[in-house]
Amino acid sequence: MRGVFFQSSFLILLWFLLETRAETHWVFTLLASVPPHVFVLPTALVILVGLFKKRWKALLWQGLPLLLWLFLLMGLQLHPPRPETSNKVRVMTWNVHGGLAGLEPLLSTIQHIQPEVLCLQEARITGPQIWTVLQKQDQRWQMAQVGELVILSRFPVVQKRWLEFPNSFHTALEATLQLPEQALSVVTVHLDRHRLGPTAWDQRMGRTLEERTHRVSGIRQDGVDVVLKSQGQAQQQKQAFLACGDFNMPPLGPLYRQLEDRLDNAFAHSGLGFGFTWNASLKLYRIDHLWFSPDVQTLKTWVEESKGSDHLPVVTDLQLQP
Structure with a gap:
């Protein structure tokens, strides 16, 4: 019992620190970058010892820290899909890694999913190539692009603009x-x-690990502010709102x-499982997200297997509320 108490207390304390201090202190920010799988190791060790010594009652008690780890740190979601409707809209977001795996696996996944709205990151060259192929199949496809960011839509794009981050050269794309x-x-x-560095890019962000972490956290805060400002403007204009992309943040922390x-968050409201999006092979983090305004209902959210990135x-699959 004492061991279960300490394990559970450790997991709850760790979750609390990540929730409240990540992005505000460099130590906890980097701790939030550790794969959450690591934090089950003490519990896993106790379970192995219990199995070896056949301590069945002690094993049952290990269910408590195991559940805390699964739901608080791993982000397990248990939402069954809602019934589909005739007016659903399928949205997909994907960091395509510059198309390094080639165009064919990207197109194969997209054509299998059949989205109506497609948000791409790291797609400076690959995005227009995908748009060209899709438009040959269906001329309704339209594209908005700024740099590596691309939005493809089967619905008319009536307005598009880039949104500058106030304290860096970064931008977001709005359509x-x-x-x-x-x-x-x-x-x-x-x-x-956040990177441990030091690469040439990291050196431009600061000389020390603490400086780099503080600088990157500031840029990430700018990105969140840009998204929320755009959402506020959409609300004033009585428009539904969607934010999608590679946020590079797990579902923890102040941002x-x-x-x-x-x-x-689409996966938090209609996902099933862990929803890890990176890396495609090891499944370490859920850092790619779809966010919706409250007037949008998500019916089902999932992470699709693919070798394209x-x-x-x-x-x-979403439905706009009347």
Whole structure:
């Protein structure tokens, strides 16, 4: 019992620190970058010892820290899919890693999923190539692009613009789509990730690990602010809102909660399982997200297996509320 108490207390304390201090202190920010699988090791060791010594009652008690790990740190979701409707819209977001795996596996996955709205990151060259192929199959496909960010839509793109981050050269891409029911404002982003470094890029962000972490956290905060400002403008114009992309953040921490206070995370509301999107082989993190305004209902959200990138695509079926 004492061991279960200490294990459970450790997991709860760790979750609390990651929720409240990640992005605000470099130690906890880097700790949030550790794959959450690691934190089950003490419990796994106790379970192995219990099996070896046949301590069945002690093994049952290990269910408590195991559940805490699964739900608090691994982000396990248990949402059954809602019934499909005739007016659903399928949205997909994917960091295509510059198309390094080739165009064929990307197109194969996209054509299998058949999205109506497709947000791509690291797609400076690959995005227009995908658009060209899709438009040959269906001329309704339209494209908006700024740099590596691309939004493809079967619905008319009535407005598009780039959104500058206030304190860096980063940008987000915003497009207004005219759906049959109403207008949908879509923003796609690719936020920086924290690195141990030091690469040439890291050196430009700061000389020390603490400086680099602080700088990257500031850029990520700018990205969140840009997304929420866009959502506020969409709300004033009575438009539904969607933010999608590679946020490079697990579902923990102050920045994630800032988004969650105003928007609904698609996988957290209609996903089943862990939803890990990176890396495609090892399944270490859920860092690619789809966010919706409250006037949008998600019916089903999943992560699609693919060999087209080091990231896996996130797909959701949504319905706009009348």
